[in-house]
Amino acid sequence: xxxxxxxxxxxxxPAPESRSxxxxxxxxxxxxxxxxxxxxxxxxxxxxxxxxxLAQVGQAGPEDVGAAVAAAREAFAGQWSALRPAExxxxxYRIARLLQERAREFAVLESLNGGKPIKESRDVDLPLAAAxxxxxxxxxxxxxxxxxxxxxxxxxxxxxxxxxxxxxxxLAWKIAPALAAGNTVVLKPAETTPLTALLFCDVLRQAELxxxxxxxxxxxxxxxxxxxxxxxxxxxxxxxxTEVGKAIQRELAGTGKGLTLELGGKAANIxxxxxxxDQAVExxxxxxxxxxxxxxxxxxxxxxQESIQQPLIDKLKRxxxxxxxxxxxxxxxxxxxxxxxxxxxxxxxxxxxGEQEGAEIYQPPCRLPEQGYWFAPTVFxxxxxxxxxxxxxIFGPVLSALTFRTPEEAVEKANNTAYGLSAxxxxxxxxxxxxxxxxxxxxxxxxxxxxRFDPTSPFGGYKESGFGREGGLHGLEPYLRFDGDxxxxxx
Amino acid sequence: xxxxxxxxTYKLYVGGAFxxxxxxxxxxxxxxxxxxxxRKDLRDAVRIARGATAKWAGMxxxxxxxxxxxxxxxxxxxxxELAELCGGREEVERSVDRVVWxxxxxxxxxxxxxxxxxVAGPYFNFTMPEPTGVVGIVAPGExxxxxxxxxxxxxxxxxNTAVVVASEAHPRAAIELAEVLATSDxxxxxxxxxTGLRDELxxxxxxxxxxxxxxxxxxxxxxxxxxxxxxxxxxxxxxDTQSPYEISSFLELKTVWHPMGQ
Numbered sequence: 001x002x003x004x005x006x007x008x009x010x011x012x013x014p015a016p017e018s019r020s021x022x023x024x025x026x027x028x029x030x031x032x033x034x035x036x037x038x039x040x041x042x043x044x045x046x047x048x049x050x051x052x053x054l055a056q057v058g059q060a061g062p063e064d065v066g067a068a069v070a071a072a073r074e075a076f077a078g079q080w081s082a083l084r085p086a087e088x089x090x091x092x093y094r095i096a097r098l099l100q101e102r103a104r105e106f107a108v109l110e111s112l113n114g115g116k117p118i119k120e121s122r123d124v125d126l127p128l129a130a131a132x133x134x135x136x137x138x139x140x141x142x143x144x145x146x147x148x149x150x151x152x153x154x155x156x157x158x159x160x161x162x163x164x165x166x167x168x169x170x171l172a173w174k175i176a177p178a179l180a181a182g183n184t185v186v187l188k189p190a191e192t193t194p195l196t197a198l199l200f201c202d203v204l205r206q207a208e209l210x211x212x213x214x215x216x217x218x219x220x221x222x223x224x225x226x227x228x229x230x231x232x233x234x235x236x237x238x239x240x241x242t243e244v245g246k247a248i249q250r251e252l253a254g255t256g257k258g259l260t261l262e263l264g265g266k267a268a269n270i271x272x273x274x275x276x277x278d279q280a281v282e283x284x285x286x287x288x289x290x291x292x293x294x295x296x297x298x299x300x301x302x303x304x305q306e307s308i309q310q311p312l313i314d315k316l317k318r319x320x321x322x323x324x325x326x327x328x329x330x331x332x333x334x335x336x337x338x339x340x341x342x343x344x345x346x347x348x349x350x351x352x353x354g355e356q357e358g359a360e361i362y363q364p365p366c367r368l369p370e371q372g373y374w375f376a377p378t379v380f381x382x383x384x385x386x387x388x389x390x391x392x393x394i395f396g397p398v399l400s401a402l403t404f405r406t407p408e409e410a411v412e413k414a415n416n417t418a419y420g421l422s423a424x425x426x427x428x429x430x431x432x433x434x435x436x437x438x439x440x441x442x443x444x445x446x447x448x449x450x451x452r453f454d455p456t457s458p459f460g461g462y463k464e465s466g467f468g469r470e471g472g473l474h475g476l477e478p479y480l481r482f483d484g485d486x487x488x489x490x491x
Numbered sequence: 492x493x494x495x496x497x498x499x500t501y502k503l504y505v506g507g508a509f510x511x512x513x514x515x516x517x518x519x520x521x522x523x524x525x526x527x528x529x530r531k532d533l534r535d536a537v538r539i540a541r542g543a544t545a546k547w548a549g550m551x552x553x554x555x556x557x558x559x560x561x562x563x564x565x566x567x568x569x570x571x572e573l574a575e576l577c578g579g580r581e582e583v584e585r586s587v588d589r590v591v592w593x594x595x596x597x598x599x600x601x602x603x604x605x606x607x608x609x610v611a612g613p614y615f616n617f618t619m620p621e622p623t624g625v626v627g628i629v630a631p632g633e634x635x636x637x638x639x640x641x642x643x644x645x646x647x648x649x650x651n652t653a654v655v656v657a658s659e660a661h662p663r664a665a666i667e668l669a670e671v672l673a674t675s676d677x678x679x680x681x682x683x684x685x686t687g688l689r690d691e692l693x694x695x696x697x698x699x700x701x702x703x704x705x706x707x708x709x710x711x712x713x714x715x716x717x718x719x720x721x722x723x724x725x726x727x728x729x730x731d732t733q734s735p736y737e738i739s740s741f742l743e744l745k746t747v748w749h750p751m752g753q
Contacts, residue, residue, distance in 0.1 A: 150736070242722070245722065246719045247719075249715075249719035250715075250716045252715075253712045253715030253719065254711065254713075254715055255712075256710055261722065263722065418721070442745070443743065444745070444747075445745065446747075446748045447747060447748060447749040448749060448750055449748055452612070452614060452748050454610035454611055454612070454616070456608045456610055456611075456616075457608045457616050457618070457746055458608070458618050460744070462623075462745075463722065464721055465722075467722065467724050472618065474604075482736070485729060485732060485734060487729070487730050
């Protein structure tokens, strides 16, 4: 306890990032055909850290979605598909540059509306979002080299639905490859985090992107459903829960529309007995507490070799005590606010289930703010594979620790899930890294690191974590059709 | 004196053996009694295909290429038998050549689809393709041989195992091909061929939770809906196609990161 107090002894002076750089409108419309469209219904979007109302936002209905799809279709049929690819590229380069120029403004707004720490939105979300546009800009006039002999052509209108955990970054992951491939898009931001997507419309204005190439319709799941079922959308790209992903796959059955799904995860983070423990602890913390654990590829299942369980868990608990939970706009904050009341309730329910099923809970002593949605960093030990907290995606700052004895057992436990998005491996032995990485059924494997992202690096899942890749030239493929592929029997 | 020919009994091909349907049923096609597989036969086949994944996917790509080339050799040897069961000699020759073509891809596809990614940081990052797992193939109705070969060869070249629902109207070419596979060093269970009624078997294949991907003869809303239960990858037969991207439809891409440092 005294050791714990010693670690908690440092007091940090508040270091708030100023909000003055962000000018919020009272109300936002829907961005359709390059103009603001008055929505029939609106709702209030808030700051999850304070529950303070930030703005009124449109709840797009089927007619609004229809107008957005029509605008996207018109833009596709008109100037956008006729534009030389090299010119298309330059619009994307412009967008990348504008995001870099306005990065601070976007970062503050992202933290304000989503609850994530400013140091993450500033150092991760914004640089990566700009990098995605810059990377895919360069592909726009090089598609024939990415897909030789296939005669790549744009698909048409892409409907894109993104989650609330990385609002602007997910927008970039969706819009950049779609536009580079020559498509037009209708994008629906998450219900709780629409504001950076709406501010992005101003970047599009500054970039002078032709009207209708990007359309943004805000709203809840009903808006997403209207977009998915719209007959004039050629392709759907969805990032979100496995449950909704399956519903979309069912809805699109028999339509011939393209589909990519980036869904949930329950990643194993495997620590072997020869791992550098201090680095592993940092990796575990980054793996599960980055963005409050609101990360589909979060390292939410710690698999630690039995012989080092005690020292590792001790170090981890001590490290938890040094995490600063609080104001997302404070530059010293490590763990921000839970994104919404609904998500907080989901986390609380699963944590309660963990305790009921007999796992041992640890939370460092920490004062949580009175207002807003908060959850303390949590580690469960004594977890069985059958526990809900070992099987279900919690999507919060909650780690479930399990043990293993042999590498074979580690791999078997790691793969014992319907998900297959990501995994982590910690060991000093190179051959064991490759042996383990080869056997893990997951789309991304981080060895001696965790939660790294890059526009050149394909990202996406195995099994029920979805299909299709985002990033790299692989991320272009779902946004193209290939005239060179089609053949008839006997042809 | 006339000799009475010995007729073949047409059976299923599951786990490297040729069992009858557990249901004891047959149906008539191409003037023969053909085994009519049941849901239980299908589930057995999926279980066996799952069990065979580690061995087939674990082979070196070079070795898998040689085994597929051996399949082509055995097809060539049976060319006249196969020709009687499909569109004729030309279809057989094209089928053999197609298998040879895919055999050559096993140790090349990774370099076409994967590679090192130039990430902006001190990391070594590479992407490589891996087999999706167990693939359910609803074979095209025709051409009897080339249709099946065109769907099966890329699945195998990628290191997957397969459960095939053979063409209902032309099942004998599929059984003949199974006899080729059984004598070609393809490990038992890697390819399992079920004959029977498409509309009876395909829904169970589409909804089976241990099937990872589905290759369909045509768009089919009911089967596609069932496939969503475990987020199956659904692929539609693209006619007379011979392409590395037919292989990549049944591959997963894995990306591995490692820091670079001292």
